Amino acid sequence: DIGMESGHGGCLMGMVFEAYNRGIITKEDTGGLDLTWGNCEAFTELVQQMIERRDFGGKLTGDMKDVARALGAEDLLVHVKGASINIHDYRPRFATLLGQIIAGTGACHQVEGPWLRFDEIGAKVEEVGRKPEMVFETQKKKLWEDNLGVCMFACQGVKDVVPLASKSVAAATGWNDFTTEDALRVGERTINLMRLIAVSRGFTRSDELDVGKRLLEAPTGGPGAGVTIAPYLEEMVNRYNAAAGWDLKSGCPTQAAIKRLGMEDVADWLGVS
Missing domain, CATH: 1.10.599.10 (Aldehyde Ferredoxin Oxidoreductase Protein, subunit A, domain 3)
Structure with a gap:
């Protein structure tokens, strides 16, 4: 109903949340949103902001690589040729x-x-x-x-x-x-x-x-641990x-x-x- 493709939204949100939890961006950047892992309320609010193109969420629309570059989080973006990947981890396959x-x-x-x-x-x-x-x-x-x-x-x-x-x-x-x-x-x-x-x-x-560099990293756990293409x-x-x-x-x-x-x-x- 909200018109957001889950693969694109998932890759983008994963990058933004990781950037926040690594200290690359802060509450000052997010307009006060606490993007700590597991904060579902903040996630929902951020999605709504993106849909309405307002506040911090409004800055996340457009080209994914441009967004990552603006946040200083290029190495965290999961992408192929600037497009999001399907929402699975294919690295061991x-x-x-x-x-x-x-x-x-x-x-x-x-x-x-x-x-x-x-x-x-x-x-x-x-x-x-x-x-x-x-x-x-x-x-x-x-x-x-x-x-x-x-x-x-x-x-x-x-x-x-x-x-x-x-x-x-x-x-x-x-x-x-x-x-x-x-x-x-x-x-x-x-x-x-x-x-x-x-x-x-x-x-x-x-x-x-x-x-994206993240796709070329080896998983740290599971059957594919240590394996990279x-x-x-x-x-x-x-x-x-x-x-x-x-x-x-x-x-x-x-x-x-x-x-x-x-x-x-x-x-x-x-x-x-």
């Missing part, structure tokens, strides 16, 4: 976290990652160790399902779900020659369309690795880009990939060469 980092619309579920049952798309079980490559393969499946307008949760774990869905589309449309390969190609074209649009709007290699991230991104047929230096789809997918007209229209 490298495939899932990589999927969030390379997603074409900021951190979001464009990849099923380790949840994938490999018989859904015909991948061999021994390929599970190839995380960056399988992130790309499962992203094609997920974005095919997004184009189809079905929920990923309804498709996970269903044996041969991609062949079944492509046959259903063929039956419904009369495209009798529409195959599983065509379905995954729809997903791959979508991946490349998002990247071509990003490149046309100034996306560079530095944006590829624009990840940080030493492997650049290599994993490079391997993903190689699997996608993208230039490793720029992150832009290569001419070979564009031609293979029949997207020359799109690249020309966007001015990407």
Whole structure:
């Protein structure tokens, strides 16, 4: 009812509360709000201030990185390319976290990652160790399902779900020659369309690795304690880009990939060469 996206609001509030509890900001900054951990009343009031764009809450609206910079709390912000991450801690799950980092619309579920049952798309079980490559393969499946307008949760774990869905589309449309390969190609074209649009709007290699420092820290407890993707991230991104047929230096789809997918007209229209 209040129109606030929970992932964005949660990441922002976590940063603000931590900044307060670390002494980076004080009651003088918050207009008297006591943002001690667990103060639900202060949290509720701050949310209301943000909605109404008044008092301290009014300063928290807008670009997350700008807000963090203004508060002196950049290192506390959980983000990917300046967008909030889904409200889970993916740090020990490298495939899932990589999927969030390379997603074409900021951190979001464009990849099923380790949840994938490999018989859904015909991948061999021994390929599970190839995380960056399988992130790309499962992203094609997920974005095919997004184009189809079905929920990923309804498709996970269903044996041969991609062949079944492509046959259903063929039956419904009369495209009798529409195959599983065509379905995954729809997903791959979508991946490349998002990247071509990003490149046309100034996306560079530095944006590829624009990840909040907090996401690269190792958890201090639980099964993932001491584990971080940080030493492997650049290599994993490079391997993903190689699997996608993208230039490793720029992150832009290569001419070979564009031609293979029949997207020359799109690249020309966007001015990407």
